Amino acid sequence: xxxxxxxxxxxxxxxxxxxxxxxxxxxxxxxxxxxxxxxxxxxxxxxxxxxxxxxxxxxxxxxxxxxxxxxxxxxxxxxxxxxxxxxxxxxxxxxxxxxxxxxxxxxxxxxxxxxxxxxxxxxxxxxxxxxxxxxxxxxxxxxxxxxxxxxxxxxxxxxxxxxxxxxxxxxxxxxxxxxxxxxxxxxxxxxxxxxxxxxxxxxxxxxxxxxxxxxxxxxxxxxxxxxxxxxxxxxxxxxxxxxxxxxxxxxxxxxxxxxxxxxxxxxxxxxxxxxxxxxxxxxxxxxxxxxxxxxxxxxxxxxxxxxxxxxxxxxxxxxxxxxxxxxxxxxxxxxxxxxxxxxxxxxxxxxxxxxxxxxxxxxxxxxxxxxxxxxxxxxxxxxxxxxxxxxxxxxxxxxxxxxxxxxxxxxxxxxxxxxxxxxxxxxxxxxxxxxxxxxxxxxxxxxxxxxxxxxxxxxxxxxxxxxxxxxxxxxxxxxxxxxxxxxxxxxxxxxxxxxxxxxxxxxx
Amino acid sequence: xxxxxxxxxxxxxxxxxxxxxxxxxxxxxxxxxxxxxxxxxxxxxxxxxxxxxxxxxxxxxxxxxxxxxxxxxxxxxxxxxxxxxxxxxxxxxxxxxxxxxxxxxxxxxxxxxxxxxxxxxxxxxxxxxxxxxxxxxxxxxxxxxxxxxxxxxxxxxxxxxxxxxxxxxxxxxxxxxxxxxxxxxxxxxxxxxxxxxxxxxxxxxxxxxx
Numbered sequence: 001x002x003x004x005x006x007x008x009x010x011x012x013x014x015x016x017x018x019x020x021x022x023x024x025x026x027x028x029x030x031x032x033x034x035x036x037x038x039x040x041x042x043x044x045x046x047x048x049x050x051x052x053x054x055x056x057x058x059x060x061x062x063x064x065x066x067x068x069x070x071x072x073x074x075x076x077x078x079x080x081x082x083x084x085x086x087x088x089x090x091x092x093x094x095x096x097x098x099x100x101x102x103x104x105x106x107x108x109x110x111x112x113x114x115x116x117x118x119x120x121x122x123x124x125x126x127x128x129x130x131x132x133x134x135x136x137x138x139x140x141x142x143x144x145x146x147x148x149x150x151x152x153x154x155x156x157x158x159x160x161x162x163x164x165x166x167x168x169x170x171x172x173x174x175x176x177x178x179x180x181x182x183x184x185x186x187x188x189x190x191x192x193x194x195x196x197x198x199x200x201x202x203x204x205x206x207x208x209x210x211x212x213x214x215x216x217x218x219x220x221x222x223x224x225x226x227x228x229x230x231x232x233x234x235x236x237x238x239x240x241x242x243x244x245x246x247x248x249x250x251x252x253x254x255x256x257x258x259x260x261x262x263x264x265x266x267x268x269x270x271x272x273x274x275x276x277x278x279x280x281x282x283x284x285x286x287x288x289x290x291x292x293x294x295x296x297x298x299x300x301x302x303x304x305x306x307x308x309x310x311x312x313x314x315x316x317x318x319x320x321x322x323x324x325x326x327x328x329x330x331x332x333x334x335x336x337x338x339x340x341x342x343x344x345x346x347x348x349x350x351x352x353x354x355x356x357x358x359x360x361x362x363x364x365x366x367x368x369x370x371x372x373x374x375x376x377x378x379x380x381x382x383x384x385x386x387x388x389x390x391x392x393x394x395x396x397x398x399x400x401x402x403x404x405x406x407x408x409x410x411x412x413x414x415x416x417x418x419x420x421x422x423x424x425x426x427x428x429x430x431x432x433x434x435x436x437x438x439x440x441x442x443x444x445x446x447x448x449x450x451x452x453x454x455x456x457x458x459x460x461x462x463x464x465x466x467x468x469x470x471x472x473x474x475x476x477x478x479x480x481x482x483x484x485x486x487x488x489x490x491x492x493x494x495x496x497x498x499x500x501x502x503x504x505x506x507x508x
Numbered sequence: 509x510x511x512x513x514x515x516x517x518x519x520x521x522x523x524x525x526x527x528x529x530x531x532x533x534x535x536x537x538x539x540x541x542x543x544x545x546x547x548x549x550x551x552x553x554x555x556x557x558x559x560x561x562x563x564x565x566x567x568x569x570x571x572x573x574x575x576x577x578x579x580x581x582x583x584x585x586x587x588x589x590x591x592x593x594x595x596x597x598x599x600x601x602x603x604x605x606x607x608x609x610x611x612x613x614x615x616x617x618x619x620x621x622x623x624x625x626x627x628x629x630x631x632x633x634x635x636x637x638x639x640x641x642x643x644x645x646x647x648x649x650x651x652x653x654x655x656x657x658x659x660x661x662x663x664x665x666x667x668x669x670x671x672x673x674x675x676x677x678x679x680x681x682x683x684x685x686x687x688x689x690x691x692x693x694x695x696x697x698x699x700x701x702x703x704x705x706x707x708x709x710x711x712x713x714x715x716x717x718x
Contacts (some may be wrong), residue, residue: 300599301528304620308534311624315541323541330537336532376572385575 019064020057025054027071038080046076046100057111065108132276149280163238164348167195169252171212180259185231196257201227201235208240213228219252228259236263243467283356298374302341309333329419358403361396363438364504367405369432380427382416389431394440396506399485407478407489411444411500414474418448424496438506439487445499450489478502520565520635524548525555525581527574529701537569542628544635550574552581563592564642566615566634568627571598571605579605582612591641593634595627620678644714654700662699662715665692669705670712 022144029050037048049072057065078085081093157164163180167173172193183187184199192198200208204226215222220244229236244258285499315328349369372386379386412428419426427444451459455466460479482489482502489502514538522539524546526532532548539546546563549555552573567585571578593615598605606617616630616635660665669676679689702708 098713108575111627137533264718296599300620301531304530304597304622305530305534307621308531308538308624308627312534312538312541315538316626319541327539330534333530333537337534340530380572380579385577387575 002056008022015063019060022060022064022248023052023056023071025068026055027068027075028424030072031075033082036343046072048079049100050104051063054108054111057108058115061115062108062112063113066105066387069104070102072104080505096156100463104421121188137261147194163261165257165259167196167255169254173256174254183228183230199229201229203227212242215242215244216252219246219250225262236261237266238262246483247375299344301343302337302344304435306337306341308332359398360399360401362399362400362404363396364394364399364404364432364442365390365392367401368408368432368442370406371412372404372430375409375416378413378416379428382420384416384419384426384428386412387427387429389435391431395506397440397504398480399504403481404485404504407502408442408444410474410478415444415446415500417497418446418450418498420448422448422496434506435503439503440506441501441503443499443501445494445497447497452495456491458495459487516561518564519545520638521545522565522568522631523555523563523565523592524568525550525552525573526568526570527551527572528570530682531570538624539631540630544631547618552576552578555581556584559590561590564638566595566638567594568595568597568630568631571596571609579609579612581608582614586612593637593641595630595634597622622703623638648715651715653670655715660694662692665689666700668695668713669693670709677679697717705707 018297027049027188030048033044033048040362051071053065053068056068060067074087077089077097079088081097082090086421112409118269157177158179160177161179163183164175164177165180166175166176167298173191176184176188176191176195178188180189181230184195187193197205204224208224209228210410211222211224221241223239223241225237225239228238228240230237238256239260239262241260242255244252245256247253291482301340309330313327316327347391368390375386408430413432415428419428424447427447429443431445432440434440435442460475465474479489481505486503487502489500492499510713522535523675524532524535524539525537526548527550529550530549536546536548537592542657543632549558552569553575555567569581570580573581576584578596578598582596585592585594591613594609594613595616595618596609597620598616600618615634616626618626618630655663664682665678675682675686675689675693678684679686682689696702697708700708700711702711
């Protein structure tokens with residue numbers, strides 16, 4: 001119990017010393033005031049002691065109150081109840097003292113309990129106040145946070161270099177960010193519900209609504225490319241993307257949309273296509289220039305036959321007697337060769353002309369044979385012999401004959417150049433074969449030096465070249481042509497040389 | 509027609525090698541109209557396959573052919589010592605090619621298209637060259653045959669005679685009597701069927717006698 005002397009002394013101070021000193025103090029004050037007063041008031045005046053008890057109980061609690069009651073009773077009995085200055089009480093004053101003691105006890109109890117409840121209320125109020133303050137501070141903080149975040153979001157939607165809008169479930173526009181408003185050149189306060197639709201290019205409204213309707217049916221997102229009119233009345237291409245925000249029941253609450261400017265991309269794409277087209281034609285023209293001699297030969301053959309036939313015809317007519325039968329045969333050949341010569345001319349013209357999308361039934365073998373004839377001079381120059389291995393089962397293909405010829409020409413020229421330094425037999429083989437009755441594979445195989453390891457991965461890349469004066473476009477153009485025909489082009493490194501293959505699908 | 513009575517000359521033919529069938533046909537027709545016989549082949553390889561030593565005439569050869577080129581065929585023929593006259597045809601005669609072809613012994617170089625006379629004259633020229641070549645070959649063979657009948661001593665005497673030595677000089681050189689040299693010389697003239705010294709000298713030059 002008394003293990004801890006500190007606790008005991010603390011207990012003594014709190015429960016004995018402090019209430020006792022409070023009680024002594026107030027009772028002593030009451031006593032000091034009562035002495036002069038008893039000379040004024042005849043009756044022993046004890047009411048000040050009630051005050052002392054009340055004060056003791058108020059400030060010192062119930063213990064101090066009780067001590068003040070005992071002290072007051074002793075002091076009153078000793079000083080003011082006859083016989084004076086003794087602790088005995090005259091008979092006639094006994095009830096008076098008892099009443100005093102009872103009243104004093106009651107006052108002490110009331111006062112101390114009142115004090116206690118008052119203190120409790122005060123503590124509760126203080127606590128409440130603290131809580132209120134805490135909550136207020138919290139609210140203020142979160143308010144600040146929310147406004148800060150809101151500002152950030154607003155800044156974000158305004159700062160993103162995209163045009164953003166929000167529309168309700170029926171497409172009525174509720175918000176447009178600054179970029180969009182600025183692009184359309186309208187006053188932000190003038191935002192009408194249908195503002196987005198009126199700014200679409202008339203040709204693009206139908207696809208726009210179609211894809212939006214499709215998105216509305218499934219409450220899903222949609223994406224469409226459309227031209228949107230700007231403030232300067234010029235249209236630009238945009239990629240319009242929108243996602244719906246869905247309610248719990250799956251209904252659309254609103255649509256969020258973004259307009260991404262793809263004008264430059266589209267233009268670049270178109271320019272690229274045009275450039276590629278031009279390049280293809282250029283490279284064709286370049287290789288054609290190299291082969292002007294071949295064309296001359298091509299044209300010379302029928303002309304030679306023609307001139308020779310004409311001479312022969314004259315000679316058959318000049319002999320005595322004229323050999324009409326032979327003369328007629330010669331003149332028939334003249335007609336045939338003239339037709340052939342004009343065909344050559346028109347073929348050369350088509351080779352150079354800027355032709356649009358063409359797909360015509362083409363005999364690939366015929367194309368290759370034609371080209372091999374054109375290449376003969378080039379082959380002579382490179383000391384290369386050209387061998388054709390053409391499968392006769394190859395069906396006609398729906399292709400652009402000029403473009404496909406261009407591909408074979410490029411591959412063949414590459415092959416011949418690849419053999420420039422070889423000491424082996426210089427042989428270029430062009431073959432055609434049909435696979436599973438579904439695709440035709442054309443192969444151009446050379447016996448050259450082969451592709452260097454580092455060139456293999458990049459062979460088809462634009463501007464990649466291993467030739468000092470190459471444009472690096474040859475194989476890239478080949479690939480784009482073959483891919484435009486839904487075909488594939490690839491190569492195979494052989495023990496000596498390289499084989500380029502391309503495949504074209506057989507149309508039903 | 510029997511200008512050359514020697515039965516060794518077979519019928520001469522123009523052998524045309526061009527991959528263009530129409531051109532071949534036309535050329536054959538034209539040459540036919542001049543009364544000469546023709547044969548045509550679509551490639552150099554086809555001609556080589558068909559070739560036999562008794563094919564007389566000339567070759568009318570296109571430079572640009574599938575596979576082996578005309579110039580290459582010319583080279584192969586020259587290497588094999590087959591001296592058939594060749595007329596080269598080309599669409600455009602670029603100078604190095606002409607030089608190369610002419611150096612290799614082409615008779616004529618024709619640029620397509622050409623006139624009938626150009627071709628026919630070229631063929632006739634080629635035919636006569638072929639005849640000459642064949643006649644020379646025949647003559648050479650007969651001289652060589654006659655040379656084979658000489659004894660070593662006679663051959664020695666013939667060699668010295670054709671260098672222009674007198675009988676006396678020959679006798680000194682070979683350490684023979686003058687009479688013996690005269691005897692040998694008479695036998696050489698007889699065996700070689702030479703009518704004069706000039707005849708004998710010509711013969712030795714022709715066969716490039718060692």
